[in-house]
Amino acid sequence: MTTARPWPALLDLPWRQRLVDWPEDRLAALPRGLSRHIVRFVRVEGRVVAVKEIKAEIAIREYNMLRLLRRLGQPVVEPIGVVKGRLTKDGEPLDACLLTRHLQFSLPYRAMLSQSLRPETATRLIDALAVLLVRLHLVGFWWGDVSLSNTLFKRSAGEFAAYLVDAETGELHDRLTDGQREHDLDIARVNIAGELMDLQAGGFLGEEHDPVEISDRIIDRYEVLWRELTEIEKFDVGERWRVDERIRRLNSLGFDVGELDITTDFDGATIQIQPKIVDAGHHCRRLLRLTGLDVEDNQARRLLNDLDSYRASKERQNDDEEQVAHDWLMQVYEPVTRAAPPEMRRKIEPAELFHEVLEHRWYMSEAAQRDFPIEDAVADYITKVLPDKPDDSTVVGVDTDEMPVRAER
Amino acid sequence: MATVTYDQATRVYPGADTASVDKLNIDIEDGEFLVLVGPSGSGKSTALRMLAGLEEVNEGRIMIGDRDVTNLSPKDRDVAMVFQNYALYPHMSVADNMGFALKIAGVSKTEIRSRVEEAAKILDLEAYLDRKPKALSGGQRQRVAMGRAIVRSPQVFLMDEPLSNLDAKLRVQTRTQIASLQRRLGVTTVYVTHDQVEAMTMGDRVAVLKDGVLQQLDTPRRMYDHPNNVFVAGFIGSPAMNLLEVPVTDAGVKLGSLVHPVDRATLAKAETTVTVGIRPEDLVPTAEGGIPVEVDVVEELGADAYIYGRTTIGEQPGEKQLGGSEDEKQIVARVDGRQVPEKGQTIHFAPKGEGDHLHLFHPKTGERIES
Numbered sequence: 075m076t077t078a079r080p081w082p083a084l085l086d087l088p089w090r091q092r093l094v095d096w097p098e099d100r101l102a103a104l105p106r107g108l109s110r111h112i113v114r115f116v117r118v119e120g121r122v123v124a125v126k127e128i129k130a131e132i133a134i135r136e137y138n139m140l141r142l143l144r145r146l147g148q149p150v151v152e153p154i155g156v157v158k159g160r161l162t163k164d165g166e167p168l169d170a171c172l173l174t175r176h177l178q179f180s181l182p183y184r185a186m187l188s189q190s191l192r193p194e195t196a197t198r199l200i201d202a203l204a205v206l207l208v209r210l211h212l213v214g215f216w217w218g219d220v221s222l223s224n225t226l227f228k229r230s231a232g233e234f235a236a237y238l239v240d241a242e243t244g245e246l247h248d249r250l251t252d253g254q255r256e257h258d259l260d261i262a263r264v265n266i267a268g269e270l271m272d273l274q275a276g277g278f279l280g281e282e283h284d285p286v287e288i289s290d291r292i293i294d295r296y297e298v299l300w301r302e303l304t305e306i307e308k309f310d311v312g313e314r315w316r317v318d319e320r321i322r323r324l325n326s327l328g329f330d331v332g333e334l335d336i337t338t339d340f341d342g343a344t345i346q347i348q349p350k351i352v353d354a355g356h357h358c359r360r361l362l363r364l365t366g367l368d369v370e371d372n373q374a375r376r377l378l379n380d381l382d383s384y385r386a387s388k389e390r391q392n393d394d395e396e397q398v399a400h401d402w403l404m405q406v407y408e409p410v411t412r413a414a415p416p417e418m419r420r421k422i423e424p425a426e427l428f429h430e431v432l433e434h435r436w437y438m439s440e441a442a443q444r445d446f447p448i449e450d451a452v453a454d455y456i457t458k459v460l461p462d463k464p465d466d467s468t469v470v471g472v473d474t475d476e477m478p479v480r481a482e483r
Numbered sequence: 484m485a486t487v488t489y490d491q492a493t494r495v496y497p498g499a500d501t502a503s504v505d506k507l508n509i510d511i512e513d514g515e516f517l518v519l520v521g522p523s524g525s526g527k528s529t530a531l532r533m534l535a536g537l538e539e540v541n542e543g544r545i546m547i548g549d550r551d552v553t554n555l556s557p558k559d560r561d562v563a564m565v566f567q568n569y570a571l572y573p574h575m576s577v578a579d580n581m582g583f584a585l586k587i588a589g590v591s592k593t594e595i596r597s598r599v600e601e602a603a604k605i606l607d608l609e610a611y612l613d614r615k616p617k618a619l620s621g622g623q624r625q626r627v628a629m630g631r632a633i634v635r636s637p638q639v640f641l642m643d644e645p646l647s648n649l650d651a652k653l654r655v656q657t658r659t660q661i662a663s664l665q666r667r668l669g670v671t672t673v674y675v676t677h678d679q680v681e682a683m684t685m686g687d688r689v690a691v692l693k694d695g696v697l698q699q700l701d702t703p704r705r706m707y708d709h710p711n712n713v714f715v716a717g718f719i720g721s722p723a724m725n726l727l728e729v730p731v732t733d734a735g736v737k738l739g740s741l742v743h744p745v746d747r748a749t750l751a752k753a754e755t756t757v758t759v760g761i762r763p764e765d766l767v768p769t770a771e772g773g774i775p776v777e778v779d780v781v782e783e784l785g786a787d788a789y790i791y792g793r794t795t796i797g798e799q800p801g802e803k804q805l806g807g808s809e810d811e812k813q814i815v816a817r818v819d820g821r822q823v824p825e826k827g828q829t830i831h832f833a834p835k836g837e838g839d840h841l842h843l844f845h846p847k848t849g850e851r852i853e854s
């Protein structure tokens with residue numbers, strides 16, 4: 075076993091059995107996506123671990139790739155280790171297992187679409203996937219098998235954040251060629267359409283949705299984002315405000331500019347700018363700095379907006395930002411997120427709960443045509459909405475088939 | 484269907500000093516199964532990806548039929564990468580699993596149906612078209628996945644180590660399936676592998692690459708019987724060819740205590756030494772004299788046996804054993820399975836027949852010396 079996290083309990087798992095034969099009592103009931111391989115979830119020292127049975131070389135390669143991507147700050151699942159050289163009790167060799175840590179509160183797309191009735195869910199998943207793909211391409215990662223199945227989604231204040239879970243086919247290059255990016259996009263489009271058509275055939279997605287149209291969206295979204303993040307922009311020297319404008323646009327897309335290439339032409343009349351290094355997570359970094367809260371970027375944006383209104387309502391614009399943030403955390407954020415009874419708290423991440431309460435307050439205000447304090451909103455939300463929410467941390471009952479493609483033995 | 488032409492095609496990665504693929508010239512015939520083979524870093528995958536449009540071509544060009552595709556995007560090239568992503572969808576019928584990508588491409592329903600039926604006939608899946616993938620065996624599922632690529636009826640199939648995640652037994656099974664399917668479809672196919680056995684059993688022709696340079700392009704038979712240089716000689720064939728550098732004498736080449744006759748005109752093309760290549764099956768035991776081999780391991784295969792042993796050739800001046808590592812510096816010979824020597828015994832071998840089973844290479848350049 076190769077592992078970056080020495081959890082002794084990993085040794086107690088039934089490694090001498092084929093994964094498909096692992097006893098039910100070992101398994102955690104979590105929704106699985108479509109997979110070419112056998113995948114199982116097990117509980118190990120209070121954490122959920124995904125176990126995938128594949129050939130040793132592939133397992134090791136994927137393990138190293140996931141580690142590398144994490145080091146590059148990419149949203150990918152955390153690899154735990156590889157178990158190889160497995161033998162049955164009779165001495166028959168078994169395939170290796172790749173262990174990754176289950177991403178808490180994340181769901182595969184099949185679960186998202188099966189439990190959600192909101193028509194825009196599918197397009198929001200695609201939008202999140204487009205962001206993920208752009209981020210991966212920016213660091214030179216060619217995925218090779220872009221699909222909803224190979225992605226996990228976390229709720230993020232009305233949007234979704236996408237994480238890569240399967241790097242089996244991926245390759246890391248210094249820089250991707252246009253051909254590689256286009257190929258990934260083409261693969262994404264075909265896979266997404268196939269996955270949505272499959273959901274439709276299974277009765278999980280209404281006939282009013284057009285899988286081909288939705289899958290085309292990945293290309294549009296990707297291209298808009300890619301252009302914004304990488305395009306060269308030229309303007310007159312007099313329009314220098316456009317530098318700030320470009321940075322602001324990138325910030326609003328959730329990216330920070332780490333390095334901006336600015337060149338002036340020989341007669342000094344025009345300026346050319348091109349972002350060289352951009353990092354996702356603009357809002358979550360700011361929130362982390364101010365409050366220590368580590369949340370998804372869109373959630374961070376939402377929380378920061380509330381923090382800004384708090385600051386304005388208390389007329390504390392001239393106070394130290396960090397001090398105000400600390401007070402907001404103590405007086406607003408913590409009381410709201412702690413208001414839910416413990417048995418309901420594990421259903422939803424604190425930041426997501428906060429976002430939902432803010433949404434709920436807006437609906438209450440709109441219905442009653444007046445403002446409500448957040449205390450009222452949270453009380454109302456906890457009695458009327460939260461009890462009926464599906465439990466994101468342990469969704470069960472979703473189609474969990476894997477469809478291994480292999481020849482007969 | 485189409486021919487494929489690599490015309491001086493070159494790929495240099497940004498910042499690299501040497502080309503990953505260096506002035507590659509290959510003409511692939513319409514309907515041909517061409518295998519690109521070589522060790523890792525040989526440029527075989529890069530060459531395939533240049534054809535697919537995933538790698539830029541820095542110099543030269545690539546043609547599919549009469550079309551110069553050098554600067555076309557991957558999807559405009561009419562090529563299909565097979566087996567890259569073969570997920571099957573559980574709620575969709577086999578027919579839909581095979582044909583759904585055509586729907587995305589805007590192909591009409593009747594056209595999709597007819598292409599799917601045609602592919603199903605070739606893949607022996609006609610009876611299963613309306614079933615769900617779950618009802619199929621593993622092998623049938625794999626054929627459905629192949630069907631996804633077939634219905635697109637591309638001009639060229641591209642396969643990049645498609646069998647690498649299968650175990651040894653399945654590899655052999657699938658290898659045969661792919662080769663026979665390709666022959667039935669008659670679609671030009673370029674296939675990349677690091678495994679010379681796969682290359683030799685599947686390809687109409689094989690292109691051996693090393694360090695980005697094409698070493699030889701030939702039919703498997705010709706490649707085996709007539710390797711162009713020492714690298715190809717050692718790379719193709721399993722167990723590998725025995726390669727020894729030995730002194731040249733007036734009458735021939737000196738193999739231990741024996742001088743094997745080689746004509747003077749041929750010897751004149753060598754230097755004071757020459758590299759000799761002899762395949763394991765071309766070595767015969769002699770009563771006395773020849774290459775002494777002390778037997779280390781005997782591998783019995785029934786009718787035949789391979790013996791692996793050490794030789795004293797290489798200890799005298801002008802002699803050298805060639806091979807990658809210390810472990811490879813051994814002599815392999817095929818012997819009669821009914822007359823197997825003991826471990827530790829020393830046997831002498833000589834090349835079979837007169838000259839035809841002996842390969843000669845220049846000791847410095849490694850190039851083949853023709854007789």
